[in-house]
Amino acid sequence: MATYQVIDLESFPRRSYYEYFMATDTTFEVTVKIDVTRAVEKCKDESISFYAYSIYNLTKSVNKIPNMRYAHLDGQLVEWQALVPTFTNFNQETALFYTLWLGELIDYQSVDREYKKLVKDYANTTDIAPMGDVPPNVVNISSIPWVHFEHFSSHPAAIKNNLIPMITIGKYENVGSQLLMPVNIKVHHATVDAYHVSSFFEILQCEMDR
Numbered sequence: 001m002a003t004y005q006v007i008d009l010e011s012f013p014r015r016s017y018y019e020y021f022m023a024t025d026t027t028f029e030v031t032v033k034i035d036v037t038r039a040v041e042k043c044k045d046e047s048i049s050f051y052a053y054s055i056y057n058l059t060k061s062v063n064k065i066p067n068m069r070y071a072h073l074d075g076q077l078v079e080w081q082a083l084v085p086t087f088t089n090f091n092q093e094t095a096l097f098y099t100l101w102l103g104e105l106i107d108y109q110s111v112d113r114e115y116k117k118l119v120k121d122y123a124n125t126t127d128i129a130p131m132g133d134v135p136p137n138v139v140n141i142s143s144i145p146w147v148h149f150e151h152f153s154s155h156p157a158a159i160k161n162n163l164i165p166m167i168t169i170g171k172y173e174n175v176g177s178q179l180l181m182p183v184n185i186k187v188h189h190a191t192v193d194a195y196h197v198s199s200f201f202e203i204l205q206c207e208m209d210r
Contacts, residue, residue, distance in 0.1 A: 002137040004078040007070070014191070018077070021190035022161050028189055031151045032201045033180040036172050039208040040179055048108065051087075052115035054208075055141055056108045058167055058183075059085045061204040062139050068165050068200065070191040073136060080137040083165075087141040089119055091126070098125050101134045140166045148173040152184040163188045 009015055036050075039057075043050045062068045062083055069080045086101040100118045105111055122130045144152070148171045165187050172181035183204065185197060 026189040
């Protein structure tokens, strides 16, 4: 059961920012290229899926930023204790993607095992969401493994004031002596500022370097 804390707007430190950017429904996106040289080597040495390892570290990094764990639930602003990842995968036969999700993230080895099991179980799905309803406390992760992009932008319009972080990663490529992978994150300005996004990328780089 996902746990959360209801935010009292009367004492919320960023109440004026929250109300202003809720009124304007302002989101912003940042793309940064992360050095994944060590991560790629580690995954090869340990026979771990690089995508699973990325999902683990992306989610771990987001969870270290309290401002990225805010959400709307039953008309209230809440802070989840922890987010879990939804992630896209690709059906080679149909050339269509589908979305899966993981539960509690204990360590990268268990995430790797569960990821491989889910991909095997749903390899032939023709459903965009074959696991059914996703948990409410999610971070959305997508992969475009064919393109090393400079920037990526998405504009879902169905849900106003959506506070859920959306992350898109691209193909890593050799740049000098490094392997660089583009990472795009979209956030809502009501709860997240550039400072929090900068902290996210700093944490992510440290996690991928372990």
